[in-house]
Amino acid sequence: MSTETEPATTTASTQPPGAPAAANPAAGAAGQFHFDPDSYLELVLAEVPGYARLQDEVGAAAATTRGPVTRVLDLGAGTGETSRRVLAAHPGASLVALDESEPMLAAARRALPADAELVVGRLEDPLPAGPFDLVVSALAVHHLHAAGKADLFRRVADVLRPGGRFVLADVVVPEEPVDVVTRVCADHDRPSSLLDQLSWLVDVGFAATVRWRERDLAVVTADRH
Numbered sequence: 001m002s003t004e005t006e007p008a009t010t011t012a013s014t015q016p017p018g019a020p021a022a023a024n025p026a027a028g029a030a031g032q033f034h035f036d037p038d039s040y041l042e043l044v045l046a047e048v049p050g051y052a053r054l055q056d057e058v059g060a061a062a063a064t065t066r067g068p069v070t071r072v073l074d075l076g077a078g079t080g081e082t083s084r085r086v087l088a089a090h091p092g093a094s095l096v097a098l099d100e101s102e103p104m105l106a107a108a109r110r111a112l113p114a115d116a117e118l119v120v121g122r123l124e125d126p127l128p129a130g131p132f133d134l135v136v137s138a139l140a141v142h143h144l145h146a147a148g149k150a151d152l153f154r155r156v157a158d159v160l161r162p163g164g165r166f167v168l169a170d171v172v173v174p175e176e177p178v179d180v181v182t183r184v185c186a187d188h189d190r191p192s193s194l195l196d197q198l199s200w201l202v203d204v205g206f207a208a209t210v211r212w213r214e215r216d217l218a219v220v221t222a223d224r225h
């Protein structure tokens with residue numbers, strides 16, 4: 001496994017994508033950042049130029065799975081933007097949406113079907129029990145260090161059914177510094193290169209494909225054998 005690559009450059013910011021300026025004091029000493037659900041969408045649209053396209057690409061990648069999708073896990077679900085698009089592709093599926101932020105999940109509660117299961121939890125901890133047909137994660141995995149990402153990918157493979165799909169959408173370290181366009185903060189955001197993440201996915205048995213890439217954003221499909 002290769003080592004984590006730090007961003008060549010970052011845009012000037014002391015906050016993670018989608019973080020309101022006034023919320024900075026909420027960044028805890030433990031290194032967690034607490035997003036404000038009320039301002040999240042407006043700010044993430046301003047700070048992640050490719051946000052809307054990224055979400056659409058996740059929806060499209062989630063729509064082309066092998067076999068039926070009856071159970072979906074969204075990791076770092078936030079206010080439910082990604083979950084909503086995935087459920088639009090699989091209207092009958094049941095959803096488990098995990099996030100460390102209770103306020104973000106409270107906002108997701110209002111946006112998602114009443115039977116969606118919302119779980120307050122961390123990506124670093126054991127995942128909700130599988131099997132899932134589909135696991136998605138948008139703009140959340142970059143909060144983990146390299147080893148944490150690789151460990152998460154192994155645990156995602158464990159909760160997916162054979163033939164199931166993981167859709168990973170995130171900010172990455174681009175090859176060219178000029179492609180750094182998403183606001184990242186060294187305290188809370190730890191993007192890795194796309195190549196590193198593809199190799200960690202392959203290491204745990206996924207067939208990984210870059211489905212979409214623009215500047216420092218990417219969507220990868222990782223299919224379990």
Ligand SMILES: C[S@@+](CC[C@H](N)C(=O)[O-])C[C@H]1O[C@@H](n2cnc3c(N)ncnc32)[C@H](O)[C@@H]1O
Binds near residue numbers: 101
């Ligand atoms: C930028 S938001 C993305 C939300 C949603 N996926 C989207 O695309 O709009 C990142 C989310 O990941 C959550 N998050 C960050 N680090 C986390 C961790 N270690 N474990 C669980 N959730 C985490 C945050 O609370 C936040 O809701």
